[in-house]
Amino acid sequence: MAGDELSDHPDEPTLRALFDTVIPVDDWPGGWEGGVGRLLREHGSDFMSWSATALANAAEAADRAANDSHRRPFAALAAAEQSAVFASLLEREGAAGPMHDVTTVAYQGFYGGTREPAGWQMVGYSAIPEGVDAVDAADPPGIDAERLADSYDVIVIGAGAGGGAVAAELAEGGQHVLLIDRAQPMRNSELRGNHLQGKRTGLYDVRVGPHAGNPRVIEHSDGTAELLHGEGDALAYGLNAMVLGGGTRVWQGMSWRFWEQDFRMASTYGTPVDSTLADWPFDYAELEQYYERAEWELGVAGDADSAVGRATPRRRGYPLPAMRSDRTREALTAAGRRLGITTSPIPFAINSVSRDGRAACVRCAQCIGHACPVNAKNGAQNTFIPRALATGRADLLLGAQVTSIEHDGSGTASGVVGVVEGRSGERGFRARAARIVVAAGAIETARLLLASGLGNEWVGRSHMTHGVALAIAGEAPDIKETVGPGHSVATIDFVHSDPHGWGGGVMFDAALQFPYDKAQVGRELASAPFGTVHKAWMRETPNLVGTMAMVQEIPHAQTRVLLDPVVKDQRGMPAVRLRGTAHDATRANVAAMAGHCSDWLRAAGGRRIMTRELTVAPQGQEHSAGTARLSADPAFGACDPRGLLWGTRNVFVADASLHVTNGGFNPALTVFANALRVGALMMQ
The missing domain is CATH 3.50.50.60 (FAD/NAD(P)-binding domain)
Structure with missing residues (x-):
């Protein structure tokens, strides 16, 4: 399932269906076309090689479950049937691990990426503001x-x-x-x-x-x-x-x-x-x-x-x-x-x-x-x-x-x-x-x-x-703009303010989370970790808001x-x-x-x-x-x-x-x- 051989792999239809179950097609591409396929094609033989066995196991488990319940392979099921099978596998001992791996790879391809994936545009994320002409600063060559x-x-x-x-x-x-x-x-x-x-x-x-x-x-x-x-x-x-x-x-x-x-x-x-x-x-x-x-x-x-x-x-x-x-x-x-x-x-x-x-x-x-x-x-x-x-x-x-x-x-x-x-x-x-x-x-x-x-x-x-303390709100007003540097405001009221606090530390707003990080948090905060619910949560939920402290160690x-x-x-x-x-x-x-x-x-x-x-x-x-x-x-x-x-x-x-x-x-x-x-x- 690596590199250029991916399209010839017998598991590819099942894997496409699995990734599109995690991130379904709607007005935006599904997981496969939105970045996962490209990620596996370009990096499946190097840093994504870890996923080969996990995804093969996931494909096998999905097809077995689909055949048991519907007498058809997973890729041949309707979208609602695929979601039901996927949800059941997440609860099944021995199958939950591979399904979590599928979810992780889906998030990495659609919301992470080594270059701009579809999920960035979907959630309103742009790495560089429109109209900015980037300069390409280079290191001095040094000497031999x-x-x-x-x-x-x-x-x-x-x-x-x-x-x-x-x-x-x-x-x-x-x-x-x-x-x-x-x-x-x-x-x-x-x-x-x-x-x-x-x-x-x-x-x-x-x-x-x-x-x-x-x-x-x-x-x-x-x-x-x-x-x-x-x-x-x-x-x-x-x-x-x-x-x-x-x-x-x-x-x-x-x-x-x-x-x-x-x-x-x-x-x-x-x-x-x-x-x-x-x-x-x-x-x-x-x-x-x-x-x-x-x-x-x-x-x-x-x-x-x-x-x-x-x-x-x-x-x-x-x-x-x-x-x-x-x-x-x-x-x-x-x-x-x-x-x-x-x-x-x-x-x-x-x-x-x-x-x-x-x-x-x-x-x-x-x-x-x-x-x-x-x-x-x-x-x-x-x-x-x-x-x-x-x-x-x-x-x-x-x-x-x-x-x-x-x-x-x-x-x-x-x-x-x-x-x-x-x-x-x-x-x-x-x-x-x-x-x-x-x-x-x-x-x-x-x-x-x-x-x-x-x-x-x-x-x-x-x-x-440093010790680090962090608080993240599952629900908050839309106050975290998609701009850098990522932090903005601080308080030093808790630095050396408590004689028993061992120095305390500075406290400031938590960093702007990148789309992949937000997707991972959504595993806990969205009512479902996959499917239309999670994708809608990613699209409709404002940027996550948090506070954090850098604490004296x-x-x-x-x-x-x-x-x-x-x-x-x-x-x-x-x-x-x-x-x-x-x-x-x-x-x-x-x-x-x-x-x-x-x-x-x-x-x-x-x-x-x-x-x-x-x-x-x-x-x-x-x-x-x-x-x-x-x-x-x-x-x-x-x-x-x-x-x-x-x-x-x-x-x-x-x-x-x-x-x-x-x-x-x-x-x-x-x-x-x-x-x-x-x-x-x-x-x-």
Whole structure:
């Protein structure tokens, strides 16, 4: 049932009928013609190959049931008879699983798709607004490994937020820098319009990586271990973006400052049993100038006179005005007033007006997890990295994985070794430098340091992300517009407001859901998960409305990033083994915030509210942090206050690995700011 052979498969008439039972033909195409047939033809032999056995089983079960009840094959039945047979199979042990698989594939083909399926137009979804001329921003090509200099002042490993910012700081300060990333050059057009392989909701071989050959081992709380190969579910693997710019290439751009209390969590709340909670070795005041620089050099749109803008000391406002309001902000602001809650526009690293030769945001409906169609989204790839390259003192090496940092065993590193993919295939490379900066992301930074035999016992410990609380309304007014960035309004009233709440967190409207996500929610909210009822629900129900919170995580002593003793990646480097459990303080924090989310949503007219409490992600996510944390004492952290790895003379870290705590906010602005600080201190 794969590829071009699909049309010749004996099950095809049954499968067509099954998909058209899940999504019937009406004024709009049915499931098969609306996208499922194309999806299976184009991808049935690669990432959809999992479905072959499931769909064959479904076809067999459907024909058997139809013959038993009507003495005809399923495809020969009338539509009402097919629906009745399908409904009966959903309730039958042994047949329900294949029918659920059929439903999933139908949703993926009709509402998901790797390019625009019929379901998008049916529900009024358009990835790019009509009349917008997309630009196709491309990565700089970088240099060939054969052209590496004999030696550099600094090698920076990882070209995301931290690596891009520190590379710019060092190159502009006169240092000769080599910036290395394992991403291949990609155009923005390759990173949008594909919802089944997008970063945030991608189910298959996500375009931004990591791809097959990059396994991870996840230890679950029940003691079992799971091997992930790298080409599957983005959420299961950890939402890493292995592309130039890292996560900031496809992020939504929320850009918050941490609060003063976030830098002294242990002093404020104490250290609970089984936690590694600690204070940062410096306070907010030391980072404030770098927050200001990050906001202005990255380009953040916000309102300095709002509650968010006034929450932390600042000497300067935002460089760009806040994103314009919408129905969601207006409705939730009014609901907040009824509850006594203060709201603010969200600060985004997005051009609300044109800046630096790049256009203003066109409010496309697929901002989160996708590259910007007009290059209005500000990330390391179109701000700091071009600045570094413009100095003429920075080289960019793409498609290169550093597998080890070379050192003399007494704390002095001399360079790196790795594998680079070139036009003639893979080859090993070696680069030398006086100093090394690791900025590969919290998990990969710890992995590289451990594999290189560098650092103390704190490397890999205190891995944290955020707890997440979510409330979704099954019924709500039509207040969620089909526009980006996808979030609009926030309240910080529950940040550090409860002395027993362990920091709380920011709360904002839930993201605009893509059509496939809405279809999946409809399994629960529509009165039937298939057929005319579900299709009508998709067409007639307004965009789902929700609220969510980014909740301060209290790092658990048992949460670790380790090297697996057996599993290796395609280059022979040990894979990471991830172990994690939620601390009771995090669970309590998330539960409290879930209640606040529900209250705010109900005040906005939400009904039939479903809540979710997500308290631990051992595989990490785009907010992973803490695995090489800062400390003034090597007994309590992996790096000194400058970012220098304890036990070394010239190895620094400049990404979220340094975070001692991760705040109740998205941490990217803090990553940028602290990387600028690390770079500035390295120049002294």
